[in-house]
Amino acid sequence: MNKPPKTEHFVAPFEEGISFEELQDAPPRAGYKPTMAGWVGIVVVTFWAFIAFAGPWLAPYGENELPFPDAYSEFQVPQEGARLGTDVEDRDILSRVMFGAGRTIGISLAATLLAYGMGVVLGIGAAVSSPKVDMVMSRINDAFLSLPTIMLGLVVVAAVGSSIPVLIVTAGFIYASVVFRLSRAIGMEIMVMDFVESAKARGEGRWWIITREIWPNARMPLITDFGLRLIYVILFISSLSFLGLGVQPPQADWGSMVRENLGALQYGASIIPVLAPAISIATLTVAINLVVDDVSAHGGGKLSGRM
Amino acid sequence: MTSLILRRLGIGLITVLAVSIIIFFGTKILPGDAAQIRLGQEATEANVAALRERLGLDQPVYMQYLSWLMNFASGDLGTSLSSDVPITNLISDRYQNTIIVSTLTALIGVPISLMLGIMAAMYPGSVYDRILTFISVSLVAAPEFFTATLLVLIFVFALGVGNAVVVGSADGKGFFELLAHFALPITTLSFVIASQLIRMSRAAVLNVMNSPYIEMAILKGVPRKRIIFRHALLNAIGPIVNVVALNLAYLVTGVIVVEIYFGYPGLATLIVQGVQTRDFVLIQGLGMIFCMTYVVLMLVADIAAFVSNPRLRHPK
Secondary structure, three states, X not given: OOOOOOOOXXXXXXXXXXXXXXXXXXXXXXXXXXXXXXXXXXXXXXXXXXXXXXXXXXXXXXOOOOOOOOOOOOOOOOEOOEOOOEXXXXXXXXXXXXXXXXXXXXXXXXHHHHHHHHHHHHHHHHHHOOHHHHHHHHHHXXXXXXXXXXXXXXXXXXXXXXXXXXXXXXXXXXXXXXXXXXXXXXXHHHHOOHHHHHHHHHOOOHHHHHHHHHHHHHHHHHHHHHHHHHHHHHHHHHHHHHOOOOOOOOOOOHHHHHHHHHHHHHHOOOOHHHHHHHHHHHHHHHHHHHHHHHHHHHOOOOHHHHO | OXXXXXXXXXXXXXXXXXXXXXXXXXXXXXXXXXXXXXXXXXXXXXXXXXXHHHHOOOOOXXXXXXXXXXXHHOOOOOEOOOOOOEHXXXXXXXXXXXXXXXXXXXHHHHHHHHHHHHHHHHOOOOHHHHHHHHHHHHHHOOOHHHHHHHHHHHHHHHOOOOOOOOOOOOOOOOHHHHHHHOHHHHHHHHHHHHHHHHHHHHHHHHHHHOOHHHHHHHHXXXXXXXXXXXXXXXXXXXXXXXXXXXXXXHHHHHHHHHHHHHOOOOHHHHHHHHHHOOOHHHHHHHHHHXXXXXXXXXXXXXXXHHHHOHHHHOOO
């Protein structure tokens, strides 16, 4: 092996009077100051994160506990003892929303992390591999991407049944293909940059290039996209649960709560049991979206262009 | 250009094949086989074996796949495991509602959202633009059943019009009667695709508005409306058609949730039933139909991008 000797890390001298950010192709600054909308998003997301962790301890009743064991009818109106009323099986809605928070958010977060683990490793891997390997990986990935996600989910659930681990792995695999495409595109973009060329010319190894050249530049867009992907996974998991194919009763989950209480709407039941979990999902996903929008506007807002 | 489109069609065909492999083998890992499920627990060994032979289940898996694919291509989707009825019969009873709702959504939701998006691009930064952007940013992340619940809350509970479920058959109804019949599902789906469409069509027009030739037109003193409709819009059509096709493809997903929410029979409710009863012949057939619709719309999106943008036709 006849590699040229490694040189010291090269630092380009800055011209006097030009700050780093004024350079034409400066990467987004690391510091992030939220705008008004960003703050609203951060507060709501923090609130739900707190409920997700502390919900089971804060909830006034158990997940399947009846606040009014002596009452004969379900769908009690909001009152002392059940602040949001009771649902189709006379369980406390507030408690179920709090239990559901942990489950919905926990499953989605685990699935998104799994998707990112697989997607980023394979995507960056494809970007630095030989064109042949890259092409095979991309074509296989395209086949998965060309399916509607919910349809893939339905096929998997039909085949192996629904349970929380199955949901996490299914959503993780499905969204890994999107993450793969994104991180491959970002990796490719960086691979043709001059500084990578010069690193290659210096004789740096592949690992060095991935960790020292690509990762620092790919980090910001990938982190922003993580939020976006989390939204889609939450919507995916809730939709599956809403169809009755996700989290199974009697476990509370926001999507399945909407489903359970929906049937009684046409008989004039209260809309709160449907509204409460639906609003929970919407506030959470919209808040994440606000934060993501805010962060990516700060980082140059090029994220949507890459999709 | 013809060769590019042909190549894209070829890729589309390969995608459909890949999809069929995923769907077929995805449902093949189910425990039990079609013959056993159809005959039930009491069936004798000999009966099951005979039906297996008749259904071709004794063949190797790849032969089963090939004959399934051939049958699918010739319009035979097999027999439902749970109800013993040919899938084509099940579908022909159900497809109307799904088609009507998607078509009406496309006919009404798409033009309105495009108009709103283009109007926002005409006056960027105005109050109208900012309100519209805020609403679409919020709605893009909300699930379909949240939008549906809000609509039910407003129309059924507050205003007392309509019904939280869609009841009755759509047979023999005129255009406006159908609109009234499916008002809530169509509005829900329109909202879902509108948020995307408004954002993207606004971005597409604004993107063109930044180009030098528009600046030239402004400097010449061309009126704003004429600039938008004669100069900018024609160049923004490619991206807009692309976004429209992508969103129509998204309707495939949205329609499943909406059909279940408003409780009317359609293809989507059929496939959910299939999953619940583990009727994998039904899932295979319907899964293919949904996925093919999706793939075809994606194809249209790609080809629209080619046709409208000469720069994509001649890649450097």
